[in-house]
Amino acid sequence: MKTHQLVAIATLGLVALMEPALIAEVQFTSPGFAPSKMDAQGRLIESWGALDLKIAGADAAESIEVKSIKLDDIIPAAQANSHHGTVCVTRTAYRAPVWPSGLDVLTVRLEETGGHAQSVPISLLLPAGARLGARTASVGGRAVVSLPADARAAQAKRDWGCLDDSTALPGWGRPAVACDPSFRNIRAGMGGVPIHYRFKVEPKAARTVVVGFCESHWETSGQRPMSCRVEGAAVQPLDCNAKWGQHQPGALQFMAKDENGDGELEVTILPAPGAPDRNPILNVIWIFPVEARLELAQIIAGQYNGLAERHVDVGGASDQSLYGGGELEFAVQLPAQGTRELQFLIATGGGSVPPPESTAWTPAKLRRAAAQVWREWQDAR
Numbered sequence: 001m002k003t004h005q006l007v008a009i010a011t012l013g014l015v016a017l018m019e020p021a022l023i024a025e026v027q028f029t030s031p032g033f034a035p036s037k038m039d040a041q042g043r044l045i046e047s048w049g050a051l052d053l054k055i056a057g058a059d060a061a062e063s064i065e066v067k068s069i070k071l072d073d074i075i076p077a078a079q080a081n082s083h084h085g086t087v088c089v090t091r092t093a094y095r096a097p098v099w100p101s102g103l104d105v106l107t108v109r110l111e112e113t114g115g116h117a118q119s120v121p122i123s124l125l126l127p128a129g130a131r132l133g134a135r136t137a138s139v140g141g142r143a144v145v146s147l148p149a150d151a152r153a154a155q156a157k158r159d160w161g162c163l164d165d166s167t168a169l170p171g172w173g174r175p176a177v178a179c180d181p182s183f184r185n186i187r188a189g190m191g192g193v194p195i196h197y198r199f200k201v202e203p204k205a206a207r208t209v210v211v212g213f214c215e216s217h218w219e220t221s222g223q224r225p226m227s228c229r230v231e232g233a234a235v236q237p238l239d240c241n242a243k244w245g246q247h248q249p250g251a252l253q254f255m256a257k258d259e260n261g262d263g264e265l266e267v268t269i270l271p272a273p274g275a276p277d278r279n280p281i282l283n284v285i286w287i288f289p290v291e292a293r294l295e296l297a298q299i300i301a302g303q304y305n306g307l308a309e310r311h312v313d314v315g316g317a318s319d320q321s322l323y324g325g326g327e328l329e330f331a332v333q334l335p336a337q338g339t340r341e342l343q344f345l346i347a348t349g350g351g352s353v354p355p356p357e358s359t360a361w362t363p364a365k366l367r368r369a370a371a372q373v374w375r376e377w378q379d380a381r
């Protein structure tokens with residue numbers, strides 16, 4: 001048995017002897033990894049901060065019972081049970097052995113016991129400064145929590161903004177020629193994450209969209225091929241160095257349209273399939289009325305900024321998130337006597353969560369991998 005497990009068990013035993021009413025924190029891990037813990041309030045304590053859930057405006061009188069359990073009879077896990085009126089909530093966390101430092105898997109199970117359907121409001125509480133993307137939450141530019149797929153759908157939106165799964169890198173761009181200063185700040189989609197912006201327009205409206213780039217890392221072409229998608233226009237592939245060269249600002253123009261009629265124009269930059277460098281970049285976005293007469297060279301020079309409906313210094317100080325606030329609030333619909341489960345993947349150590357759009361890890365695979373390493377660890381002793 002590993003030291004940290006002994007510590008967890010010793011802590012439990014000691015607290016039980018001294019003060020039966022107190023509930024201890026519970027540590028959990030996977031063989032060879034540093035442990036995480038669930039504290040007595042059911043919060044997960046990670047290297048990057050604490051993750052907590054507030055359920056149904058839970059009041060101070062709510063009691064949480066935290067205990068150490070084994071999943072599949074072998075995976076050490078922490079479990080917290082609490083009651084919120086007629087809704088029972090069970091949070092279960094264990095470590096999955098995903099390279100390099102492991103992923104914590106948090107399952108939140110909600111059960112309706114009162115015999116009537118309910119809408120249960122849930123808030124995800126993260127450290128100050130956390131930023132929420134469409135599918136992940138980031139702390140210090142690192143994606144540390146992957147969110148359930150539909151959690152963000154009901155959030156209030158701004159007129160334009162970025163879904164914060166990509167990372168702002170101010171000053172990354174070093175254009176070698178005079179140009180609009182907003183080429184200097186960029187966003188990068190670390191690990192293949194899309195850079196995704198949305199702009200409010202009248203449903204089905206058309207606009208001219210210009211996106212600006214400047215490659216300031218690679219010297220040669222072929223390293224960072226990207227795919228540029230603007231709603232209503234043909235996809236344009238781009239290799240900045242092949243087209244313009246290193247440190248040379250350039251731009252692509254799109255005749256855009258809100259094709260799906262949802263009142264938003266979508267701009268997405270992705271890595272091309274098979275790209276050696278899977279981190280897409282983006283420096284600037286301009287949105288112009290369709291009737292504007294434009295020369296790309298003058299747009300790049302910043303001379304048409306005043307004509308633009310939107311001029312976004314991507315990754316700069318005036319860049320903004322599509323969603324305001326740092327707290328994620330959503331509602332879970334529970335049928336009478338029904339249950340629902342929410343899954344969160346949580347980064348541990350210095351790692352980050354895999355991109356939810358492209359990862360091959362499913363909850364079932366993570367659980368099987370965790371059970372397998374514990375069986376092998378037991379067999380080896």
Ligand SMILES: [Ca+2]
Nearest residue numbers: 258260262264
């Ligand atoms: Ca649209």
Ligand SMILES: [Ca+2]
Nearest residue numbers: 182185313314
């Ligand atoms: Ca910029």
